[in-house]
Amino acid sequence: MISRVGGVLAIAALALFLGAPALAGTAKQVIQDGKKFFEIDGELFPALEALGPPPIPKDNPQSVDANGWPLTDDPKVKLGYFLFFEPALSGDGSVSCQTCHVQGAGWALNSAISRSYPGQSHWRNSQSVVNAAYMSKLFWDGHTASLETQAPSAAKGLAGNGKQDMMTARLTVVPEYVEMFTAAFGSANNPVHDAWRALSAFERTLTSTDSPIDQYLRGDEDALDEAQLRGMDLFNGKARCIMCHNGKLASDEKFYNLGLPRQPLFSNIAKNQIGFRSQNYGAGLPEEMFRKTKSDLGLYHRTHNHEDAGLFRTQPLRFIEYTPPYYHNGVMDDLYEVVEFYNQGGGEDYVQKDFGYSTKTDRLKELNLTEDEIDDLVVFLEGFSGPEVLMEIPILPKPPARISVN
Template sequence: MKQTVTIALGLALMASQSLAEMPRPAGLAALGEPPIPADNPMSPEKIELGEMLFFDPILSGNYNMPCSACHLPEAGWAIQAPISFGYPGTTHWRNSQTIVNSAYYGKLFWAGSSGSLEHQARSAARGGVAGNGEDDMMESRLAFVPEYRERFADVFGDDWPNIRHAYDAIAAYERTIIQTDTPFDNYMNGDDTALSEAQVRGLEVFAGKGNCISCHNGPMLTDEKYYNTGVPPYSGWEDDEIAQITFRFELYAKGSTEAMYRSTKDDPGLYFRTKETSDKGKFRTPSLRYTAFTYPYMHNGMLESLRDVVEFYNAGGGSNEFAANKSAQIQPLGLTDGEMDDLVAFLESLSGEELIVETPELPEMQPLPASMAAN
């Protein structure tokens, strides 16, 4: 009996060692430091200003929608609901993406419509169903806050707060909201104990039988390309009148044909940017990082859990209005329940500790000095 137990323990140890020593997939990597654009260098003062502006509703149409309204730190720096909040009286029409590690993206938003965090901040602040602000109005508000006037002068040399510099500051702050010490990162950096046995098996499924790595690769686990995976339409469009109005507004505002405006019942995605029929229903591959805290998933939040996502792809994706454009690589995977469990375990290794911050103290608006008001 003793010899049998010893052999069993030895075999278990060998199996554990073989899993830990599995070669790291060539298509994946740990996350390094984020790229910093030459035209918006970082400084502690700029980051501090950006943090204040990120949480301050002063940069919105009705003084009620700061960046943090749709990117709540306690909700994964996003919204834990299928569709994000909208400007009061409206609702949004897509799922809010986390800003954690957004510093590494080359394309922002679900259809890649912004090429930088600076541009993304401006688009969100001005968006008709998001911030709904006007640059000149928000700039004037900033000028009524003495502390902001001082900070803009110190950081940017502005005599009067420049709204473009506000977006620069917000982008600088967002580049500090990163996570590079997940179990996955530690494993890829050589720590064989950073992943559990289930997570190592899940990594093998991810890079092998599941072929998730074909789209989710590189340090950010995304190729930033566009695919139609067959995600079903947002269910709220069936019975939510405000959501229906928002959806019709977006179809109209983004240049749909009249026939398309009258008949389309699903989000055309990349088509809005390219106007190519073949791009209907395609969305940019999202990063898989920090996904433990960013449920629900997909561009419209139609999948509630990581297990739902794995089962969705194991079934070969789904079906939507633009089925003719469904990407060819979305095929049934044939994973067993155990393999799906391991894959979920691996996906959980892509998140570290939850990133929670305290809301900064915000300055109050005050009347302009008489000398400035006269100008």
């Protein structure tokens, strides 16, 4: 959080910056060191900003245009494009990235709980790959800090059950892949490690930065309609969204417990319960907690700090229109449900219920939004989504039926 210091310049009218209509806004805007913030409960939160090109890590460079946008004709990107659809990167050769990140479903999955490999169930909602390139905390509990480490975590874990040696062998028996790895990385000697890097380079081209809100934030005053502008004012003020959904990403990438409803799929389908409970077991929950844990403990899985139980990383909001259902356990089907949930100040803290202490964030309060205000907020949230990102599904190179060794 940013503390309020002297020299804060309060702007009375939002119109100057945001082209807001002449109505009494609920948001309190503050300029500090030339940067724009909104003030809620005496704290400052960074204003939303348009997205520029995604950051590119120095240890996995890729070619960019004059403005820093990743180019799609980079051999790494081309390889990553094939590998995204390539089921060889899994245990039984049947699961690819696109199994859970379907381009027609916003590069996520239109189901509450994501898929696992055959015979197994997953336990969390699949998130969009679009704009994942901007994030420094991936997965709902933020357990990886880069695309390069996210990919193996999924492919070798609950999603893919892939094993390093088998995946290596599967890639090296395909001559086209040997060529592509050589073109992108100089050799095909370490193809699985390089596969994660190629996938990451490809994912850095999966961006959505031209949503109506981005256009508006770049200065196109007509990009948002009146209702959306009213919604934006609520977002930044009365509805308190900006407290967590702020800055370029519309996410502070911090962790909160909102008191989300439990996912009933873990209580009424045995196979889902196995997926859920095996993750708790794998995370090393103490016996008593393991027996009691009915809801996902989120950040606790990483830190084993009790105050982190039930906390999940703030979700970025771009592309959100294409990626229902929402939240780590997919318990909400549409944005109205989401806004209603916040309007009630979130839900009952299941950590309190299960373990007798609360970790729910105190940022959630009853908002007293009117029906009209809820409508305005929802149409504003819809403004976070630009056009769908769609591409041709590649025809994958296949290995020969028999391998000849010289």
